[in-house]
Amino acid sequence: MDTIKLTIDQQxxxxxxxxTIYHAAKKLGIDIPVLCYMELEDWxxxxxxxxxxxxVVEVEGRxxxxxxxxxxxxxxxxxxxxxxxxxxxxxxxxEFILSDHPKDCLTCPxxxxxxxxxxxxRLGVREIPNEDIAEISTYRLDTSPAIIRDIDKCIxxxxxxxxxxxxxxxxxxxxxxxxxxxxxxxxxxxxxxxxPCTYCGQCVAVCPTAALTEKDYxxxxxxxxxxxxxxxxxxxxxxxxxxLGEEFGMEAGSLVTGKMVSALRKLGFDKVFDTDFAADxxxxxxGAEILDRLKRSANGDENVRLPILTSCCPGWVNFFxxxxxxxxDIPSSARSPQQMFGSVAKTxxxxxxxxxxxxxxxxxxxxxxxxxxxxxxxxxxxxxxxDVDYSISTRELAHLMKQANMxxxxxxxxxxxxxxxxxxxxxxxxxxxxxxxxxxxRTAYELYTGKSLNEKVTFEQLRGWEGIRKAEVDFDGFxxxxxxxxxxxxxxxxxxxxxEGKSTYHAIEIMACPGGCIGGGGQPLHHxxxxxxxxxxxxxxxxxAGKKIRKSHExxxxxxxxxxxxxxxxxxxxxxxxxxxxxxxxxxxxFKI
Amino acid sequence: MTSxxxxxxxxxxxxxxxxCAAHNYEPGELINVLHQTQEYFGYLPxxxxxxxxxxxxxxxxKVYGVVTFYSYFTMTPKGRYPVSVCTGTACYxxxxxxxxxEIKKQLDLQVGETSDDGKYSLSCLRxxxxxxxxxxxxxxxxxxxxxxxxxxxxxxxEYKDKD
Numbered sequence: 146m147d148t149i150k151l152t153i154d155q156q157x158x159x160x161x162x163x164x165t166i167y168h169a170a171k172k173l174g175i176d177i178p179v180l181c182y183m184e185l186e187d188w189x190x191x192x193x194x195x196x197x198x199x200x201v202v203e204v205e206g207r208x209x210x211x212x213x214x215x216x217x218x219x220x221x222x223x224x225x226x227x228x229x230x231x232x233x234x235x236x237x238x239x240e241f242i243l244s245d246h247p248k249d250c251l252t253c254p255x256x257x258x259x260x261x262x263x264x265x266x267r268l269g270v271r272e273i274p275n276e277d278i279a280e281i282s283t284y285r286l287d288t289s290p291a292i293i294r295d296i297d298k299c300i301x302x303x304x305x306x307x308x309x310x311x312x313x314x315x316x317x318x319x320x321x322x323x324x325x326x327x328x329x330x331x332x333x334x335x336x337x338x339x340x341p342c343t344y345c346g347q348c349v350a351v352c353p354t355a356a357l358t359e360k361d362y363x364x365x366x367x368x369x370x371x372x373x374x375x376x377x378x379x380x381x382x383x384x385x386x387x388x389l390g391e392e393f394g395m396e397a398g399s400l401v402t403g404k405m406v407s408a409l410r411k412l413g414f415d416k417v418f419d420t421d422f423a424a425d426x427x428x429x430x431x432g433a434e435i436l437d438r439l440k441r442s443a444n445g446d447e448n449v450r451l452p453i454l455t456s457c458c459p460g461w462v463n464f465f466x467x468x469x470x471x472x473x474d475i476p477s478s479a480r481s482p483q484q485m486f487g488s489v490a491k492t493x494x495x496x497x498x499x500x501x502x503x504x505x506x507x508x509x510x511x512x513x514x515x516x517x518x519x520x521x522x523x524x525x526x527x528x529x530x531x532d533v534d535y536s537i538s539t540r541e542l543a544h545l546m547k548q549a550n551m552x553x554x555x556x557x558x559x560x561x562x563x564x565x566x567x568x569x570x571x572x573x574x575x576x577x578x579x580x581x582x583x584x585x586x587r588t589a590y591e592l593y594t595g596k597s598l599n600e601k602v603t604f605e606q607l608r609g610w611e612g613i614r615k616a617e618v619d620f621d622g623f624x625x626x627x628x629x630x631x632x633x634x635x636x637x638x639x640x641x642x643x644x645e646g647k648s649t650y651h652a653i654e655i656m657a658c659p660g661g662c663i664g665g666g667g668q669p670l671h672h673x674x675x676x677x678x679x680x681x682x683x684x685x686x687x688x689x690a691g692k693k694i695r696k697s698h699e700x701x702x703x704x705x706x707x708x709x710x711x712x713x714x715x716x717x718x719x720x721x722x723x724x725x726x727x728x729x730x731x732x733x734x735x736f737k738i
Numbered sequence: 739m740t741s742x743x744x745x746x747x748x749x750x751x752x753x754x755x756x757x758c759a760a761h762n763y764e765p766g767e768l769i770n771v772l773h774q775t776q777e778y779f780g781y782l783p784x785x786x787x788x789x790x791x792x793x794x795x796x797x798x799x800k801v802y803g804v805v806t807f808y809s810y811f812t813m814t815p816k817g818r819y820p821v822s823v824c825t826g827t828a829c830y831x832x833x834x835x836x837x838x839x840e841i842k843k844q845l846d847l848q849v850g851e852t853s854d855d856g857k858y859s860l861s862c863l864r865x866x867x868x869x870x871x872x873x874x875x876x877x878x879x880x881x882x883x884x885x886x887x888x889x890x891x892x893x894x895x896e897y898k899d900k901d
Binding site for chain 1: 784787788791797798799800801802803806807
């Protein structure tokens with residue numbers, strides 16, 4: 146490979162051709178400030194519009210300053226990253242960016258975790274001289290069940306566009322207009338709700354300001370907790386325990402399951418349950434569906450459509466309903482764990498507790514923003530009462546705990562309540578890419594072959610980090626072909642194969658977010674550091690490895706639930722409470738194209 | 739951007755499809771497709787942009803982004819006598835702002851609006867390449883150079899008795 150020699154701040158170094166000044170400086174430990182620039186190394190995701198001009202440096206022989214994030218190194222280049230000229234320019238640029246930015250930091254939802262605020266601090270901005278000639282834009286606030294857009298706070302870094310268009314291929318957002326009026330919005334400035342948005346929340350996860358934030362339901366949760374009439378129960382998704390610690394200064398990858406349970410109990414939830422229980426339940430239903438389709442297909446039934454696709458990710462469900470409505474019969478009809486939990490809680494458990502449906506409030510803690518939308522879908526309501534009342538993100542739970550003066554570090558470890566808090570290792574790994582299909586494989590293998598996996602429950606071929614993975618599992622002579630995709634752009638590729646009739650898989654797992662739920666839009670912000678996601682994934686597998694029971698169908702409380710209440714998997718009651726249907730949400734049909 | 743709602747007829751849709759087909763459905767041809775479509779329909783309402791989006795496989799958000807970025811494109815039908823004021827750098831420093839204010843007053847229109855009778859519309863554009871004539875005003879295809887606010891009434895009077 147060609148290499149290039151250059152000097153940065155009096156230090157010489159050699160870098161591969163094509164390296165930017167920003168990356169070369171990083172090798173020397175020089176941390177040039179960047180604002181619009183964003184990089185997720187493991188997925189080759191890069192946002193470098195070179196627009197904000199915060200990262201400028203002086204290059205000898207060049208008359209103007211160079212944006213280091215998008216200027217490639219050249220042989221013999223002499224770069225200075227911290228001259229008075231550079232530092233003044235950066236501060237001036239920052240002052241201009243702030244000149245038309247709203248000044249409500251004290252009450253802004255992003256305060257304290259705002260990249261813009263941090264940069265103003267770092268660059269020592271003490272006044273905003275151009276405020277009087279700047280025009281703060283006056284777009285209306287757009288509130289959806291999951292995401293709030295306050296785009297007067299948009300600084301046009303265009304990170305959200307990179308996530309929405311390049312990574313997720315959803316195409317809900319684009320930059321519009323010019324000058325002070327330029328912002329990022331859906332087509333025709335329509336509401337997110339009317340747009341193709343899947344609520345995956347990846348835009349929220351990378352937005353440097355509060356232009357895009359989650360719809361916060363913590364106030365509603367506090368109100369429910371303080372209502373003596375209400376029985377308030379909570380469920381926590383697998384990926385939350387592997388990330389919540391980060392909000393309290395712990396190392397990425399810290400597992401805080403027990404501490405999280407005690408925090409929730411101290412917050413006043415009547416029962417602290419686990420979405421992992423419902424994940425086990427999902428495996429029973431989805432596993433039965435996979436086996437049913439495979440058997441019927443083997444018997445020559447031409448009505449069976451394969452591959453079967455997982456359906457636990459609500460961002461993914463929104464995606465295919467809008468972009469691939471003609472494939473809506475292919476995904477499993479099994480509801481997501483969040484919704485299975487809700488419907489079981491408000492029927493089976495409410496009856497057990499002798500609590501009326503309307504007096505039970507189900508809260509979910511999710512790594513996800515699409516879950517907020519999912520919980521409000523009409524299919525998941527009975528007499529307008531939702532199965533899951535409020536879905537809050539990992540970040541919101543951390544806020545709630547801080548408001549209630551709790552420090553996660555200092556809390557004791559406690560266990561989930563029974564029966565809906567008992568789960569297996571299979572339920573836990575739902576939180577990372579490849580986990581759902583591994584959990585399903587553990588159960589399907591035993592049911593299909595009639596043989597026990599004994600201790601060999603892990604399927605390494607299903608694990609990994611590549612965006613699209615293929616694997617084969619030997620089911621005692623029958624080869625089960627599995628596909629895995631995380632990130633909707635990767636999912637799109639597998640779906641196009643299916644549309645073209647080229648897909649050879651039996652089953653495909655799809656997760657909307659890169660990394661799976663551990664990288665969800667509601668997780669602690671990773672600020673582009675993908676190694677954090679890997680550590681969360683390792684934590685999830687650690688939790689699985691430490692579980693006594695690691696196969697969903699061996700969860701004793703799941704067995705009890707079927708015996709006492711549900712009957713058979715895919716049976717009538719199971720169908721009514723645990724399955725759903727999908728809709729064509731494409732706008733294409735309106736135009737008869 | 740202000741917009742009007744329209745209901746497209748099948749032959750409108752066919753026309754858009756024809757234009758897209760002529761450009762080989764190339765996403766990179768978006769701007770040319772928009773140009774031709776606007777030439778045919780006179781403006782680019784959301785419904786038309788949506789069809790182009792499906793045909794070229796470019797998100798509707800992106801199409802709208804391009805339409806709002808370039809001042810040439812409009813989402814409202816222009817008047818029969820579209821008045822455009824250049825507010826590019828040269829025209830701006832030579833007083834285009836004052837000329838624009840006078841036109842707004844004379845026509846009782848804001849930028850981006852079309853008069854109720856559909857006769858006049860008002861827009862701003864960036865540089866027509868006639869900086870030596872700054873400030874420049876266009877009415878339809880006719881160019882007026884070195885326009886002062888006092889000239890505005892005379893220019894508009896030229897169109898007073900026309901349909």
